[in-house]
Amino acid sequence: MLTLPLRYLVRPLCQRMTVSLRGQHSAAAQVPDHDRPWTGQDSLAQDDPEMWGLLKKEKDRQCRGLELIASENFCSRAALEAQGSCLNNKYSEGYPGKRYYGGAEVVDQIELLCQKRALAAFDLDPALWGVNVQPYSGSPANFAAYTAVLNPHERIMGLDLPDGGHLTHGYMSDVKRISATSIYFESMPYKLNILAAGLSSQVTVDALVRSIDQCQCESVQLIDAGEFFG
Numbered sequence: 656m657l658t659l660p661l662r663y664l665v666r667p668l669c670q671r672m673t674v675s676l677r678g679q680h681s682a683a684a685q686v687p688d689h690d691r692p693w694t695g696q697d698s699l700a701q702d703d704p705e706m707w708g709l710l711k712k713e714k715d716r717q718c719r720g721l722e723l724i725a726s727e728n729f730c731s732r733a734a735l736e737a738q739g740s741c742l743n744n745k746y747s748e749g750y751p752g753k754r755y756y757g758g759a760e761v762v763d764q765i766e767l768l769c770q771k772r773a774l775a776a777f778d779l780d781p782a783l784w785g786v787n788v789q790p791y792s793g794s795p796a797n798f799a800a801y802t803a804v805l806n807p808h809e810r811i812m813g814l815d816l817p818d819g820g821h822l823t824h825g826y827m828s829d830v831k832r833i834s835a836t837s838i839y840f841e842s843m844p845y846k847l848n849i850l851a852a853g854l855s856s857q858v859t860v861d862a863l864v865r866s867i868d869q870c871q872c873e874s875v876q877l878i879d880a881g882e883f884f885g
Contacts, residue, residue: 797823815844
């Protein structure tokens with residue numbers, strides 16, 4: 656969040672939002688940058704050159720590097736415009752037609768449009784399916800999936816974190832349960848067969864089935880194999 660200098664806050668509003676017309680053709684009319692009234696119309700480069708410099712530095716880093724991190728992506732120009740638009744000003748807790756605050760008429764239309772497009776993208780019947788398009792991260796999404804089908808302390812399996820899995824797959828060390836998933840559920844990870852990687856997916860699937868047998872298959876309620884197959 657950009658900080659607003661204290662001198663702008665303590666200055667009367669009429670002085671902050673207007674510029675004196677006296678002597679506008681004189682040298683005194685050229686107000687130094689640090690005394691200019693704040694209008695909220697300056698670009699980031701004007702308002703915070705230091706932050707603007709870091710932003711350009713990060714953009715250059717992205718152009719020159721490739722990390723191949725599954726949770727990262729290169730955003731399109733259109734999406735950046737939407738994210739940086741006036742929609743960023745609106746607080747819209749709740750769901751369409753059931754907001755906690757007023758002024759959400761247009762936001763409701765936008766969210767309903769996103770829901771319609773999401774269902775169409777997966778060729779789903781709106782009469783049979785609902786969809787939540789609010790932008791949560793993968794961690795609470797995974798936890799929501801777990802709690803939908805599991806009771807506390809039931810068994811889950813997920814790809815082990817050192818093998819490319821995720822913390823939400825229930826990772827824990829020998830001395831500590833690291834994630835909320837491993838605290839609320841009993842997790843047993845499966846690992847990659849490094850020697851067979853890339854040769855045959857069936858080999859690793861067989862190893863996965865053996866892991867399930869070892870942890871008593873009747874206690875296995877959910878297997879998160881998304882990273883393995885994806």
